[in-house]
Amino acid sequence: MNQQKEKLKLDTYWNGYCPECLLKGERVGMKLNSYDFFECEKSALQIVLPFPNFFASILKFRGKGEWRTNSDYAHESPRNELLCKQISDKVPTLDSELNIDYAQFKNTDEIENYIDSEIESQNIPIVDEIERLSKGITGIAGEYFVAAELSMQGFMASITLRNNDSIDIHASKLSNNKIFAIQVKTNQTGERSWPLNEKAENLKAENLFYVFVSFKGLYKRPEYFIVPSTIVADTVKNEFAAWVGTPGKKGQARNKNNPMRKFNDKEGRYKEKWKLLS
Secondary structure (H helix, E strand, O other): OHHHHHHHOOOOEOOOEOHHHHHOOOOOEEEEEOOOOEEEOOOOOEEEEEEOOOEEEEOOOOOOOOEOOOOOEHHHOOOOOEEEEOOOOOOOOOOOOOOHHHHEOOOHHHHHHHHHHOOOOOOOOOHHHHOOOOHHHHHHHHHHHHHHHHHHOOOEEEEOOOOOOOOOEEEEEOOOOEEEEEEEEEEOOOOOEEEEEHHHHOOOOOOEEEEEEEOOOOOOOOEEEEEEHHHHHHHHHHHHHHHHOOOOOOOOOOOOOOOEEEEEOOOOOOEOOHHHOO
16 A cells, blocks of 8 residues: 555645546546546546645535537646545535645545545446447457457457357467367356357367456456367256256246357366467
8 A cells, every 4th residue: 555655746735637546546637527526447436626726625426427629638738736525515616715734635544534534435337238249249349358358468369350150259379280179158247157059069169268257347447268069068068967957036947959169167277377378
């Protein structure tokens, strides 16, 4: 925590970046929204300048990401405002009577306590809350994310663009002359579970891998799970057989012709296992 507070260098003055994010060791800009408040792009924390160049009040309520067109960032202009609390239910303005002895923060501990106790809970928008993507768009987005990650791992990655039902990406490394076929499955629920169909029971080859993608939110890196196709095939086959052999909640027989399958990795056994592609 001491290292994070050294990073702040706020004491009681604002440098144009989000105080909440700085306390977490992140430098995130704040830009002007449609209400003339500076709002953090990540945490939605808001700051208003009731007395520009003198005081900057951290509001108790968060923004909604309603930005101005060509919005300005706070840190792009010289800043040295004294950070203050919002001491009433009303937003401080130029006409407000500001009790500066009470409103100002004496140190970063006070800023942290105020953010933790006085400001409404952080609600970082996730994909579902902003705009739920269609199944097709989710799948395409996942493929491009995986292709980017493969490139970072030193692969030449080529998306097949729906030319092959079982292969979404071809990946190769010049260093070992190996070529891998990648099947990408993506969800936007944040869960470590992905629906498949019965074809997955027989879709297996030594050089065929699944990369399961879980979108965690608009501002978070997705989770990636790299699993050999042989393991996926055996897992879904065995789990489906176990499901069929277990009576339903009312004692009824399961439908053995159900084409749906599911792969889970709730314990993260295959999370970030890019080394399997070697």
